[in-house]
Amino acid sequence: DPELTAGVPKDQYFYTGMDCYIHCIESLAGTYLNEFSKAYGEKSLDLCRQVFLENHPDAADKLMMASFFGGMSIAYSQVGACHALSYGLSFLLGIHHGVGCCIAFDALEEYYPDGVKEFRVMMEKTGVDIPRQVTKDLDDAQMNTMIDVALGLAPLWENCLGKDWQTIMTRDKARSLFLKM
Template sequence: MTIIANWSYPTAIKFGTGRIKELADHCEAVGITKPLLVTDRGLSTMAITREALDILDAASLGRAMFADVDPNPTDRNLEAGVRAFKDGGHDGVVAFGGGSGLDLGKAIAFMAGQSRPVWDFEDIGDWWTRANPYGIAPIVAVPTTAGTGSEVGRASVVTNSQTHTKKVIFHPKLLPSVTICDPELTVGMPKVITSGTGMDALAHCLEAYCSPFYHPMSQGIALEGMRLVKEYLPRAYKDGTDIEARAHMMSAAAMGAVAFQKGLGAIHSLSHPVGAIYNTHHGMTNAVVMPPVLTFNRPAIEAKIASAAAYLGIAGGFDGFFDYVLRLREELGVPDKLSTMGIAPDRIDELSAMAIDDPSADGNPVPMTLENTKALFKDCF
């Protein structure tokens, strides 16, 4: 099945195979004449990145690239990227790649015109109003994975290299002006990345669905996002060239990011400090802690999960859904516990303190305290 579509929710999305060829046109449409393509080190030498640069170059937009991006982008990466943006006289960003390239590309476009430090724009209250909106450069986003959903998000996650904490930087204009979702760009993803990013999409949908906050639009999007993951993630993992599965997973990733406006929870509040300290893959870390968090939240979400299970065609209510998650993790080669990822349980106190301070903790259905979070982390080991 071939899917070609133009959507205007939550931003302009150009969806379909081969649509990367439109990259230069969309840059010019939003006023970018000298873009800086921001991606990660691994992608910087790959054919899909060279193709994107060739498309820009052929339209006389140059082929400038910044790829000094860590798997969990830091303020140091951001400072270097802003310097490259200013030194090159750029007027917009092509954020290209998975979550790291997308998040840092967006942050570079945001910070290039600001005079205050990035931490002044953390997603707290109305801190975003401190920013100079006229200094934010236009962004065209091109995801090459299907998980983070940053291509349709109004935030960027940046790790503080001094405190090793992840901070969410928010501004409405961090939402890309145009997003190109071309499933062909995800065909070359290794199985481990397909697995980790796909489980990230599931975590976004699952936590948004379980969040106690009121947002019925996100609730519906989260539920359908989970269905797409259930139907198509195993297919994409089994056969990376299954373009239909790749396309539906790109949709699920975007849906998860839209849905979590409703809130996230303990899956993310646990995985954020683990990723910041140990530099683990964010989606894979989410997948590892998912079953213990489901058990932790069961008293508050059992009926909700039973309803979701029925919609997804899973028998057995909460227990059936829990078993499905375990089977899916096994099928996708997800480690069964944090220690299998090479992490020792010697910093649980520190991780727990960071977890309850993480903004995702506020959306967890069961209130997180230092003591119950320590116990939860122990279950994850």
């Protein structure tokens, strides 16, 4: 609701908007993509770009609609690696969802190269930064908890990597991604 976002700190507005943007990137790049999710995802992505790259005068209204369309896109498909990893961050460290998505997405250039590149441009354009090195002081047990949470979300990984996702996203690979955060 544009009235609810009026006066929200720019960082929070960005983190929430990027959750929507990332929904679209994950849906559109996923193996579960279909014509419904594609149509909604493409429209949402276009609106996100107007909000965060063009600074459109009706940005709040456009973000509201982007959120709706992005939600519809993932309702017909699924999110992916970013959301799986972000849930590990949120579960263990209590990092809010939008912030966690941004932290995780920034480490996923290998999986979403164009989306991460554009995300970084949006971050620079809005003057927002994300927390860094949030996992640097974690012990093995804590890291394993985050890995367990992330890898327990099989549909998200299958959407991102396909049916043989477990041979690609190993525990060691998940650990290496968390260490980038």
